Amino acid sequence: MSFPESIRSIYQAQLAEIHHAGIFKEERFIHSSQSADIEVEFPSGSELKKVINMCANNYLGLSSHPEVIKAAHEGLETRGYGMSSVRFICGTQDIHRELENRVTEFLGTEDTILFPSCMDANAGVFEAILTSEDIMISDRLVHASIIDGMRLCSAQHDTFKHLSMEHLEEKLQLHADKRLKLVITDGVFSMDGDTAMLDKMVELCEKYGAMLLVDDSHATGFIGKTGRGTHEYCNVFGKIDIITTTFGKALGGASGGCVSGRKEIVEMCRQKARPYLFSNTIAPVIVSGVLKVFDILSGSTERRDKLEKNAAYWRKGLTEAGFILKDGNTPIVPVMLFNAKLSQDFSKDLYREGIYAIGFFFPVVPNGQARIRTQISAGHEVHHLDRALDAFIRVGKKYGILGLTHDQIVEKYGL
Amino acid sequence: MEEMNINEMKELILNYVVKEYIDDDDVKITCETPLISSGYVDSFSMVSLLVFLENRFKIKIPPSKATPEAFDSVNSIVALVNQYLKQ
Numbered sequence: 382m383s384f385p386e387s388i389r390s391i392y393q394a395q396l397a398e399i400h401h402a403g404i405f406k407e408e409r410f411i412h413s414s415q416s417a418d419i420e421v422e423f424p425s426g427s428e429l430k431k432v433i434n435m436c437a438n439n440y441l442g443l444s445s446h447p448e449v450i451k452a453a454h455e456g457l458e459t460r461g462y463g464m465s466s467v468r469f470i471c472g473t474q475d476i477h478r479e480l481e482n483r484v485t486e487f488l489g490t491e492d493t494i495l496f497p498s499c500m501d502a503n504a505g506v507f508e509a510i511l512t513s514e515d516i517m518i519s520d521r522l523v524h525a526s527i528i529d530g531m532r533l534c535s536a537q538h539d540t541f542k543h544l545s546m547e548h549l550e551e552k553l554q555l556h557a558d559k560r561l562k563l564v565i566t567d568g569v570f571s572m573d574g575d576t577a578m579l580d581k582m583v584e585l586c587e588k589y590g591a592m593l594l595v596d597d598s599h600a601t602g603f604i605g606k607t608g609r610g611t612h613e614y615c616n617v618f619g620k621i622d623i624i625t626t627t628f629g630k631a632l633g634g635a636s637g638g639c640v641s642g643r644k645e646i647v648e649m650c651r652q653k654a655r656p657y658l659f660s661n662t663i664a665p666v667i668v669s670g671v672l673k674v675f676d677i678l679s680g681s682t683e684r685r686d687k688l689e690k691n692a693a694y695w696r697k698g699l700t701e702a703g704f705i706l707k708d709g710n711t712p713i714v715p716v717m718l719f720n721a722k723l724s725q726d727f728s729k730d731l732y733r734e735g736i737y738a739i740g741f742f743f744p745v746v747p748n749g750q751a752r753i754r755t756q757i758s759a760g761h762e763v764h765h766l767d768r769a770l771d772a773f774i775r776v777g778k779k780y781g782i783l784g785l786t787h788d789q790i791v792e793k794y795g796l
Numbered sequence: 797m798e799e800m801n802i803n804e805m806k807e808l809i810l811n812y813v814v815k816e817y818i819d820d821d822d823v824k825i826t827c828e829t830p831l832i833s834s835g836y837v838d839s840f841s842m843v844s845l846l847v848f849l850e851n852r853f854k855i856k857i858p859p860s861k862a863t864p865e866a867f868d869s870v871n872s873i874v875a876l877v878n879q880y881l882k883q
Contacts, residue, residue, distance in 0.1 A: 521838065531840065540841040542819060555847060744835065747820075 403721070404744075409737075415444040415634060417760045421737065433765050435738040435755045438630035440603050440712050441684045442760025448677060449633050449670045456669020468495075468662050469651075476668045483675045484641055488601070488609060488626075489619045492647040495668075497660050499598050499627035499638030500526040505654030506594070506625060506640050507534035511563060516556040518549065519565035520577070524596055527565060536563075543570075546581045553589040562591035563623075568611030569599040572746050572754065574713030576604070579615035586622075594623040598638070599713065602631035603685040603759075608678055622646065628667070633674045637663035688712055688759040691766060695757050698770045703783035705790075712757040716773070717750070719787060720794035724751035727776055734772035749796040802874060809877075810870045812848055817841065827870040839864045849873070855880040 399405045409423040415437060420429045443449055456476070466472035477495060484493040496502040503526040507517060515536040519527060522543045531538050539556065541548040549564065556562055564586055566577040579595065586593045597610040601624075605613025612621045623642035628635060640650050650657060663671075677684070692712040699706055699716060707715040718724045724740030731738050731753070742751035757766075777783045782790050806827050817837045818825060831837040837845075846862050849855065857880055866876045 519840070521841070528840065537843055538840050539843045540838060552844070555844065748835065749820075 403725070415439055416442070417758060417762070417765050419737065423732070430732075430735070432732065432735045432737040433761075433769055435736055435757075435769055437634075437756060437758065438599070439634050439758045439760060440599075440631040440688055440756070441678075442688075442758045443631070443674055443677065443684070444634035444760075446633075446674075446677070449673050452673030453666045453670040457666045460665035460669065462666065463664060464661055467658060467660065469658065472661055474665060474668070476665060476672065477662060480663075480668050480672055480675075481639070483672060484626075484639055487675060487678070488624055488641045489612070490621070490624060490641040491644040493639050493641040494647045494650050494654075494657065495662050496638045496640065496654075496656055497662060498629065498636055499596070499625055500529075501656035501660065502625045502638040502640045503527045503530040503596060504533060505530070505656040506623065506646075506650055507531055507536065507563075508655065509650045509653040510646055511536035511561060513537070514560040515563065516559040516561075517563050517565055518552045518556065518591075520544065520567065520570075522570050522573070523565060523567050524571060524598070527567075527596055531565075536561075544575065544578065546578060546585065549582070550585055550589075553585060553591060557589065562589065563594055564591050565594045566596070567599070568595045568597035569604060569711050569713065571599050571713065572715065572741065573707050574709040574711045574715060574754075575707065576600075576611060576614065576709065576711065579612055579617050579621070583615075583617045583620050592622040594625065594642075595621050596625045598625070598627040598630055599711070601626040602674075602678060603688050604711065607682055608685040628663070628671045628674075632678075633667075633670050635667045635670060637667055637671065684759040688757065691759065691761050691763075692757040694763065695755070695766050695770070698766065699773065702770065702774050702777065703785070704773065704777060705785075705787060707752070714755045714757065715752040716755060717752045717787070718782070718794075719749055719751055719790050719796060721751045723780065723782075723790075723794045724753060727753055727780065730776040730779065731772055734775060736769050736772045738769075749791075802878075805874055805877065806870055808852070809849075809873055813837070813845070813870060816844055816848075825870075827874075829870075830868050831870075832864045832868050837867070842867055845873070849877055853877055853881060 409421050411419050411421050412429055413420040417434055419432060419434045421432055422429055460474055460476060464472040481493040481495055507530045511534055513535040517531050517536050517538045519540050520543055521540045539552055541552050569576050582593055600610045602608050604611050612618050623646055625640050628637040696714055705717040718727055721742035724742050728738060728740035738753050738755050740753050810827060832839055850857060867873055
């Protein structure tokens, strides 16, 4: 029980380094519910500012949907607040299993197991199903939670170049002698907004006897004709061995995640996955809300259709204005600025204009690939997008980057 | 002659590293470039390099020696390979 100056100074020095590197993260306090229009206190202690939110994972605009809130209230009344237990002791309610069945049906898999978050799902799944005789082969741009999960697993790991099917095939050949081979990818990549070629990956996995795991956190609910995810979009519905996904983004945005897939894999997670065994599962109030989300999604594709239209409108507007975007057709639309400082200055100016969008730079994205990542929602109306576009154009003009090529922006601002 | 062999080895390993790990044509690396500590090579991807070295030079590098530090530049990789070639 001692925290002398000698210890404190170690942490102060580390925090100073983070500040110095320009990667210190400051939170902005939102005083309203999550939606397209929010009220924000930033910096801390300042007056509230009304801004348009262009950086939430609230893809379907369900975070504050009245029916979801009502269902959550009902869940709170009928199933209580907490479970005070992990699942296998006395922490499983009927609605937990009901939600697992709904997810299984929605994703077209054999079974599903809930986790407190998709971070936990990814942290637990690899160790539960692989041993040191096995190999994990992942796309080089998979989400940080997958990387952490792989670190916790004794299986060997290798990577293939982002979206390169030729390189993946080379790796499958290189590791042909391993007992089990698991190929791992995001469905939609969160920083670039591009999409895995799951049809080709399924083909390669079948050819080389490998399993396929897809983290579809940035796809479940809205990618594909009926929003089932990247596997629906790529016409391989029912062919993915393992899908991990989250309820913390499009599906109401509260928290929780799952592993959904082959029934033996799910059962192995139920028996061995440590975040499942040693942590309470999703609270009843959230389970009730997510069940309502699936009701809404099963009844109509209106929201994902509107999201698709909004994203296309936003992409077209930015392109016509002369911004450089990452290619893609998802609601993740990265506006490329390349220079780290420019991305931070641009974001601050947007905020002054009433637009909340964050600049990302190395190490979150590769060096020289700084950008403003915008995320479109079905909760946006055209007037939100028009206002945001006006602000982007004004700030873009201020920095003189509209219509410039990559090389011209780099020449002007450096990398 | 030995010097020549080392240079050939450096060129061979450098070419492999560029082909395997460097996606950006604008990135030019040399035998001194830090590979892992500067982010060009993810430590997760090292297994391919290890398999390449073991197959190409007919050596066996124990996992405890295949560290991110030992693989951090072409020069340090060459030193590691030489250590096991001599055994």
